[in-house]
Amino acid sequence: MRSAKDFFRPLAVGAPAPVREVPFRPSRMIHFFDPGNEKMAAKVPSLAPQVDVLLGNLEDAVPADRKEAARAGLVKTARDVDFGDTQLWTRINSLDSPWALDDLLTLVPEIGGKLDVVMVPKVEGAQDIHYVDRLLAQLEAKAGLTRPILVHAILETAAGVAAVEEIAGASPRMQGISLGPADLAASRRMKTTRVGGGHPDYLVRADPPASGGGAAGDGPRPTFQQDLWHYTIARMVDACAAHGILPYYGPFGDIQDTTACEDQFRNAFLLGCVGAWSLHPVQIGIAKRVFSPSPQDVAWARRVIAAMGDGTGAVMIDGKMQDDATYKQCLVVADLADALAARDPELAAAYAAATAGEEAR
Ligand SMILES: CC(=O)SCCNC(=O)CCNC(=O)[C@H](O)C(C)(C)COP(=O)(O)OP(=O)(O)OC[C@H]1O[C@@H](n2cnc3c(N)ncnc32)[C@H](O)[C@@H]1OP(=O)(O)O
Numbered sequence: 433m434r435s436a437k438d439f440f441r442p443l444a445v446g447a448p449a450p451v452r453e454v455p456f457r458p459s460r461m462i463h464f465f466d467p468g469n470e471k472m473a474a475k476v477p478s479l480a481p482q483v484d485v486l487l488g489n490l491e492d493a494v495p496a497d498r499k500e501a502a503r504a505g506l507v508k509t510a511r512d513v514d515f516g517d518t519q520l521w522t523r524i525n526s527l528d529s530p531w532a533l534d535d536l537l538t539l540v541p542e543i544g545g546k547l548d549v550v551m552v553p554k555v556e557g558a559q560d561i562h563y564v565d566r567l568l569a570q571l572e573a574k575a576g577l578t579r580p581i582l583v584h585a586i587l588e589t590a591a592g593v594a595a596v597e598e599i600a601g602a603s604p605r606m607q608g609i610s611l612g613p614a615d616l617a618a619s620r621r622m623k624t625t626r627v628g629g630g631h632p633d634y635l636v637r638a639d640p641p642a643s644g645g646g647a648a649g650d651g652p653r654p655t656f657q658q659d660l661w662h663y664t665i666a667r668m669v670d671a672c673a674a675h676g677i678l679p680y681y682g683p684f685g686d687i688q689d690t691t692a693c694e695d696q697f698r699n700a701f702l703l704g705c706v707g708a709w710s711l712h713p714v715q716i717g718i719a720k721r722v723f724s725p726s727p728q729d730v731a732w733a734r735r736v737i738a739a740m741g742d743g744t745g746a747v748m749i750d751g752k753m754q755d756d757a758t759y760k761q762c763l764v765v766a767d768l769a770d771a772l773a774a775r776d777p778e779l780a781a782a783y784a785a786a787t788a789g790e791e792a793r
C-alpha cells in the first residue's frame with residue numbers, strides 16, 4: 433500500500449497531478465452506445481446535449497469480432513463530435529481479456545484529452561485499480577496530457593463486493609462505482625436471468641391469520657416483493673461516501689418496462705446514488721427525472737436552510753422539528769439542485785418557481 437504521503441504523487445514522471453477531490457459534474461445518466469454501430473454512433477451528436485454523460489462501450493454487448501471496430505469508432509466519434517459540457521466516458525474491456533491493454537494504448541494517445549473517465553469492468557480488488565492507475569499515468573505522460581483521466585469501477589463480482597471499500601479508496605483517480613447486477617448475479621450464482629430489477633419470487637409472506645383458538649387459520653396471506661439489490665447498493669454507497677467518490681446504479685435491462693426502471697432508479701437515488709446507466713434513448717428521460725430532486729423537495733430544503741441560519745439549534749417548520757442533521761440533509765438536496773440547475777435551464781426555472789411559491793406561503 434502507498435504511504436499516505438505519496439498518495440497524491442503522480443505515478444509516472446511527467447504525468448498530470450492527481451485530483452484532490454472528485455469534481456462533481458452532473459451525471460444523472462451515463463448513456464451507453466456502441467461506437468462501432470454506425471446507426472447508434474450517428475445519433476451521438478443529437479444525444480450529446482440531452483445527456484450528462486456519453487459512454488462509448490467497448491466491453492460486453494460488443495461482439496468479439498467487432499472490438500476493433502468499436503475502438504476505432506470511439507476514436508472517430510471523440511474527434512468529430514462537439515460534446516459541449518457533456519462528459520465523454522468509455523468502458524474498456526475487462527483486464528483479463530485480450531483487448532483491454534490495446535484499448536488503453538489506443539485511446540489515451542488518440543483521444544485522452546477528450547476522455548473524462550475510463551470505466552473498468554469486473555474489478556475484483558485494489559490491485560486492478562493500481563494496474564490501470566500506473567498504466568494511465570505512463571500513457572498520459574507520454575501523450576503530454578495535462579489533466580488526469582479518472583477511473584470508475586463496476587461492482588460486478590463477489591470478490592469486488594467483498595473488497596468494495598479498498599476499491600473505492602485505491603487511487604485519487606477513483607471517480608465512482610456502478611452496480612453491475614448482471615455479472616454480479618452470475619458471479620454470486622444467483623438464480624436470476626435478468627439485468628437488474630426485482631424478481632417476483634424474492635418475497636416475504638405475511639403470517640397466517642390466527643383462527644378462533646389462536647392457531648393458524650386458512651385465510652389469504654399477502655406477499656411482498658423484496659429488493660434483491662438493497663444490500664449491495666447500500667454497501668456501495670457507504671464505500672463511495674466514505675472515500676468521497678460517486679455511486680451509481682447500473683443498467684436496467686427490461687427496456688420496455690419503463691415503470692419498473694423508474695422504480696429501480698428512484699430507490700437508488702433515495703439511497704444516495706447520483707445516477708444510473710441508460711441503455712436505450714427511452715431511459716434517458718427517466719434518469720433525468722429521477723436523479724433530479726423534485727422542485728417541491730428543493731423548495732422545502734431551501735426553506736429549512738434559510739430558517740436554520742448558521743445551521744445549529746432547532747426550529748419547528750410546519751409541525752416538523754429541524755436541527756443540525758436535517759439542515760445537512762437539506763444542504764445535500766439544495767447543493768445537488770444548484771449543480772443541476774447550472775446545467776439545465778428548465779430545471780433551474782422549475783426550482784426557482786417552486787422556491788418562490790414556498791416563500792410566498
Ligand atoms: C449488462 C451490461 O453490460 S449493460 C451495458 C451493455 N449493453 C449496452 O450497451 C446495450 C446498449 N443498447 C443497445 O444495444 C440497444 O438499445 C438494444 C440492443 C438494447 C435495443 O436496440 P434496438 O432493438 O435497435 O432498439 P430500438 O429498435 O427500440 O431502437 C430505436 C432506435 O434507437 C437507436 N438506439 C437504441 N439504443 C441506442 C443507444 N443506446 N444509443 C443510441 N441510439 C440507440 C436504435 O439504433 C434505433 O435507431 P433507428 O430509429 O435509427 O433505427
Ligand SMILES: CC(=O)C(=O)O
Pocket residue numbers: 492553586588611612613614615616627682683
Ligand atoms: C453492468 C454490467 O456490466 C453488468 O450488470 O454485468
Ligand SMILES: [Mg+2]
Pocket residue numbers: 492553588612614615
Ligand atoms: Mg457486466
